[in-house]
Amino acid sequence: MKKIWNISLAVALFVGGVYVYADEDEREHARPMQSKPLSKQDQSAAALYKKECSACHMAYQPEFLPKRSWDKTMKGLDNHFGTDATMDLADTSTVQNYLMTYASKNERITDMKGAVALRISQTPHFVREHREVTKKMITQPAVKSIANCNACHTKAEAGSYREREINIPNHGRWE
């Protein structure tokens, strides 16, 4: 029963797509939520993606990187930021297809002028949005790394990054 709940929760998180807000001016930066419900196949792929990736870190929404980045990531799982993150062939291919389907198509967010970003934190939109975040906020034990979205973005795992949802440990809300 618990398993079914986990899967449906994972699906619910992914059906929504991603909400990214830069400033309180929500209209400028909001990207539309996906209105189309996921197919059965995509739902189980989303659940697999969530389970496999979040074993070690937050399962970042596919919309944060372009196809070329996910492709490179999936081909290098034997050395994934210094660790072996390989899966069996069937699961690798399911996750790969899922990422290809939902990867960002927005070059404004992901354009690296020819370079292929492996880290979301290297992409220009991300860099711009986090330019005022201090090193101390990131390296403190409660956050540990810029890769831990959910340390500050309290609804990151559900794909929501609204400014009013930010709560930086030992600092507070983002004003």
Next chain:
Amino acid sequence: MKYLSVLLMLSMSLMGASPEVEQYMKELLSAAKAENKSFTGFDAARGKEIFISTHIGKQGKPMSCTTCHTVNLGNSGKNSLTGKVIEPLSPRVNPQRLTRVKEVKKWLKRNFVDVYAREGTAQEKGDVLTYIQKN
């Protein structure tokens, strides 16, 4: 039916591994015998040594299984790179452990590579599973 599955779960947790994992360990046993003629059986003490000893891992730095899993298998651990909490390895504390061969194979492969910079032998895998099973 419900009682039956509860009973099944209970007996599984008493064995420390599910039937499919037990089967996998039998396969490891035959493979270990084929690798080493003098091999007589898996040993939890050797498994513990594999688990707690420090090696130069994939990243070229000293590491052991306990770096993330801690020395007490009944405790939660923490991914040393991301900080993500790792549920206890002990099947006694965490009944999900050692139930799916697919998971067991995946993590044995990954974690041997991360800590030992190579895959484990059949004997090493069996030893470390025996250690986890008994703790």
